Amino acid sequence: MAFAHHFMLQALYLGLLVFPSSAWAATENLNQLAAAALAVKEEAVGAQSPTLEVLDWAVASPALRLPAESTAAVPQLFSQNVTVQPSNLELRGQFETEQPLLSQPVNGRLAEATSSKSVATSTAITPGPSHIEGPVSESARLLGLQAQGVPQRQKSQTPLQLAPSKLFNLETANQQPAGTVSISTGVRFFFTDQVGFSTGLQVYNAAIDGGVTDRLQLGLATTLFDDRLPRALSGQSVDLQFLSIAPNFKYQLIKDSNLSLGLSGSLELLQILTTPGLLNPTPETITGNHLAGTLQVPLSYALNPELQVHFTPGVAFYPETINATPFFGTILNLGAGLSWQPLEQVNLFADLNLPLSGGNAISSQDSSIFRQLVWSAGLRYLVNPDVGLDLYATNAFGTTPATRFLSFVPDGDQTAIGVNLNYTPDFGQGYASSFRKGPRVQLGQRDAALLLDGLTLTSADTLLPGMLRLRGGLGAGDGLNIAYGLTNDFQVELIGEQLREGKDLNSDTYGPGLKLGPAVKLRFLDQVQGDPFSLGLKVALGLDLISDERIGLFSAELPFLYRLAPQVALSFNPKAAFVLERSVVGAGLGVNYGLSKDLQLIGEFTPLFTGQTPVWSVGARYFNSALGLGVDVYGSNAIGQYTLGGLVAQSDNGTSVGFNLHWLLGGGTNF
CATH class of the missing domain: 2.40.160.40 (monomeric porin ompg)
Known part of the structure; x- marks a missing residue:
């Protein structure tokens, strides 16, 4: 009986390896082979633990793409009760998969390192567990084997990592590579x-x-x-x-x-x-x-x-x-x-x-x-x-x-x-996404909620690549903000806002019209990825579209974000705005408390170092991370929510009650 099990398992592996074009090309065939192998394994283990000898197999295979659902059952062919002893096993050809090669919890979240192409060419295979750390060829993963010496795809260096093609005021003889x-x-x-x-x-x-x-x-x-x-x-x-x-x-x-x-x-x-x-x-x-x-x-x-x-x-x-x-x-x-x-x-x-x-x-x-x-x-x-x-x-x-x-x-x-x-945009060059070692930690629902800015304070976090964020509202200034993530640590924005009349700075200073301009935000530290806190930098320009003078303004904000506990996030945001001959400098303090998965309470207070009236805002936010939709209801004494507006108090000690709508979409992530 054991000999029969031994022979049947050998036949199944020969079918998987020697006939990939027929057995692996179709999902149904692979599922049938996996199911049959599992049945043989269960019966064999019930009798006794067999030893499978794999001797001198050489496989010539075209490139294959295995659906993730088809690969899920195959590693179960092996367990501590089934021993694989390959001898001089070689794989030739290219095998591709969309299946993550590493799944393990990191800091309470799931980290996944996905290799879109693992290439094994005449590579020796040695035994290993079916769930292993580190990149391996998918063929070895299917067999529950770990590959040694598998060549990995090297990430291309960006032009910024190469010798500079120019200095601040000087041309050099270095060139950008073709296609960059x-x-x-x-x-x-x-x-x-x-x-x-x-x-x-x-x-x-x-x-x-x-x-x-x-x-x-x-x-x-x-x-x-x-x-x-x-x-x-x-x-x-x-x-x-x-x-x-x-x-x-x-x-x-x-x-x-x-x-x-x-x-x-x-x-x-x-x-x-x-x-x-x-x-x-x-x-x-x-x-x-x-x-x-x-x-x-x-x-x-x-x-x-x-x-x-x-x-x-x-x-x-x-x-x-x-x-x-x-x-x-x-x-x-x-x-x-x-x-x-x-x-x-x-x-x-x-x-x-x-x-x-x-x-x-x-x-x-x-x-x-x-x-x-x-x-x-x-x-x-x-x-x-x-x-x-x-x-x-x-x-x-x-x-x-x-x-x-x-x-x-x-x-x-x-x-x-x-x-x-x-x-340096990536047009298929395969640039590395960061200098960090190891896989990125995926964001959880709470992390997704903190991608949204506060009421008058900017979040230190940046949007994921390809993620779009829309925000619009009425109240302390009537405005619209559109943000888009270009890389994991870089986003661009367009901000438009109609400011209310200010107390210490009035519309004669900053203009009576709609303020419209671009902004960029960088992130230098990321607490989700293991840094002690998150740190960013946001710079914005604005232009009054009505005043004859086309009054311009400039603002900068250095947001710190510290996740004190899963439900508590603290903000410290030094910020400044400059318009004509006036400047406003302060430091915002904020807290975001998660009452539940979707409901947050937000409080912010910004004292001004340049002598103006402090600015405050309090409110509640409902944000459903699965839908990417949210709404704020808040009260504030600020003349606006962005750039200069979040640093100037309303005239006559006024207070506004307002709302914001949020829509977060794209980025290839479901929270």
Whole structure:
């Protein structure tokens, strides 16, 4: 009897391995084989524990995809009562599955590591349990065997993880790989004691670059400045609007293990609007379109894998005159820089641009053109492999290839603090989602509820990739917020809100109309994934759409979130908003208490360090995580819920009662 069981089990495994195209291609056949094997096993174990010998099997198989429901029963073929002793077993071919390869509880939640492709090619197989830790080939999983030496799919490095293709103001000879795309956007805040308003003197920038081949890279960059200059020119206050749009290219001529040499260039459209005093001899405002361009020969040399030096001679072409007044003309420039990666997530950059002929600065005394050294230094921190944050100092005016040569107007002696956000979307390259080791912990229902912002305080958590969040309401400001998760730690938002009349700041300061603008949020720490608490950063811009002045505002918030207990989450949110010459700075304190799976109580209080009236909000939230739908009912003395609105109290000590509606959808997760 034992011999018969032994023979039948051998036959079943031969059927599974030798005839995959017929036995595994159909779910019904696999289920029948699994059921038959289980029946044989149960009968065999009832008699005695057999030993199955698997000798010198060689399998040639095409690629297979096994439905998850078909694989569930097969590992049960083995238990401690059935011993498998393979000898020289080889698997050839490619096996694919959608079945998770690891399931184990982590911090009270379920962690799953799913391998979409595990490839075993002439791989030796040794015995192992049916539920094992670590990636294995699905063929071995079906047999209850652990694979040794199975080659794993390597995650591709993003352009942010590779040697930099450019520094803050310097082109390098490094290239983006073919098929990759990088997007950056940011702002430079110039500081001077001669300017009396807090939201002026910003230079905005954006760029997109893509690798066409491993040697050819194409890009588009833009720089915008629109403000009154901080110093008078020739005794006159000057309003300047400067826009540069710059398509550009870079081609790598030489590439070896240490040395790279390239050729880069740009053709730039300049739109310049000036009032009398700068490039304008008339009493009227003048707007004109002009062309500029660059040609550069970057050279990069790697001293070691983490440290590179860069030399970039180049020339920029500007008009010699604009409106019959001298302009920059042709600038011969010598650039040099250093890039160093001391840690996996940290890069340090520094660069210099020295004009050898022509001029790159404008004097405030007589508007003459002269030469000024342009510099920058700072760091890049990678939040995850897809997202990087730059923080640096510079005296450079713009970020396009031609405007990087220029110092800030006038005189070039003002220093800016620059902030840039870099993002590399994954178009099938297979980038890693984070720097964490091991599988991500899946969110529970309570975690899903905390993805929603509070009443006036931002959550430190970010949406899952592909998740969309909609929020709209009336009460303390009438507004709408749309947020979308691009990566696990990065989301973008669009915020629109009509503010109420404020007590310490009124609509004469921030404008009477709808405030509309973008926002971004990054997460640096994540308590769900094992960090001590969650920490994020949210930055938002807004523009009043009704006021003739198009009043702009800027806000930043640094939310901390600590899950004290499953039902208790505490928030601490330092935050600030700036509009015209006014600034409001405070620190929000909040608590979210879960009364039940779907019902929460929320309380928030924000004292202001700049002397204004504190802001408070209290309310209840019902959120059904399975449906992704929720509603708030609350009371607040704030003029709004987002950005500036959550920092300013209503006039006449007013209080509003309001509601919000929430809709959370997408992200590929059912809570």
